[in-house]
Amino acid sequence: MVVTNLDDPTADLVIDELHDRGVPVVRFDSGDFPTTLSFAAHITPHGIQGSLTTPSRTADLTRVRSMYYRRPSGFAFPPLDEQDARFAITQARYGLGGVMASLPGCLYVNHPHRIGDAEFKPSGLAAAVSSGFHVPATLITSDPSEARSFISYYQSVIYKPLATPLYRLDGVSSTVAVRTVTADEIDDSVSGTAHLFQRCIDKTADVRVTVMGEQIFAVRIDSGLLDWRTDYEKLTYSVVELPPGATDSIRAYLKHFGLVFGAFDFAIDKVGQWWFLECNPSGQWAWLEPETGLPMTSAMANLLERKTT
Structure with a gap:
């Protein structure tokens, strides 16, 4: 399953790769419920059983091997008045949302509840300190x-x-x-x-470190900008090695939040020290692949396919 909004080029790349491998994919936006998305889930001694139906696919909930939970839009019930819409949204969140978060044997990339936990910046910074990162x-x-x-x-x-x-x-x-x-x-x-x-770190460069299961991709970003996201035209990229101890800290951080994917941002100061800035549990990465040649789409597809070799 790929759960995201309609306009998501990163998800498109991964879905194309999985299709090329013959891996069946059901893509939907939870925000399409109930207009074009329906489901029926039974609570049984063997866990949740049932199906989810889109205009083009029906998924057996017991056979979902992985869920790529990206950036779905929020639930909305525009025909209803404010009070009834609020009630319906709450039921959808705890109903459909609860089912999607409870699929038996499913690998979540990442689990929506764990994403929610990790998106709190104070929690992320505190976890970074305890994981051994240098934090401003x-x-x-x-x-x-x-x-x-x-x-x-x-x-x-x-x-x-x-x-x-x-x-x-x-x-x-x-x-x-x-x-x-x-x-x-x-x-x-x-x-x-x-x-x-x-x-403010007196930095010489930034680094985006993208973790996909066991694969770690580190890309140095040179720009001269305080925030490199403000002007992508000024960015240059190079593949770099992680400094000693960084891998252990990354793994500790991800384990703390129960994540298998993370997009880490670091600043490198003038003496070469890496400073943790944040980790986005739903971060972007696809634009880095053509700039560096790193096999990131393949790595994500391998993770979702649960392919170990």
Whole structure:
């Protein structure tokens, strides 16, 4: 099973690879329920049994060997009024969502509940510390005085959002950029919600490390940008080796959250030290394959096929 939204080129690549191998695939977006997606699941002494049906496929829930859970859209019931829609969405989440999270013998890449756990930045940073990574000094606060003190102490500090929900300006999808912040920019509006401030690493490059089961792909990204995601045209790529101890820390981090896939971001400082920034349990990776020649699509297909040789 591949669970994602309609516009997902990364999933397209993996599905094409699996089709070429003769591996049967059922793709759907959970947000299509109940318009074009239906299911029936029985709770039995042998676990959940039943089927899920899309316009072109029917999946026997007992025969799903793997689930690639990517980026499905949310449940929506537009014909209903607000209160009834809220009830229906809750039933769908705990009904269909609960069934998808409980398939017997299924390998999840990644399990939706584990994705949810790992998406909390404070949890990820704490797990990174306990896994042995170097983590920049970080403050999460709603207290303006704490924020000013932190920035004054470390001098070079960045602000980054704790999450990135859909945000539109004049109808255009936008996001809050990672940027440096000074103490005199902090005012009482900080008390309105939670914010993340982090010591800025004086970096020479970034690294994206993508883990797919036992396979680890490390790509150095040179850009000269504070946040390389802001201008892909300026990026250059090179395959690199992990520093000593990094593999053990990566495995410890993934084990902590019960993940088999992770897209790790690191910053390399001027003395060559790698600093953990974050790990996205549903991160992108497909654009790196044509830039580096790394066999990433094949590795993901191998993982989903549960192919060990």
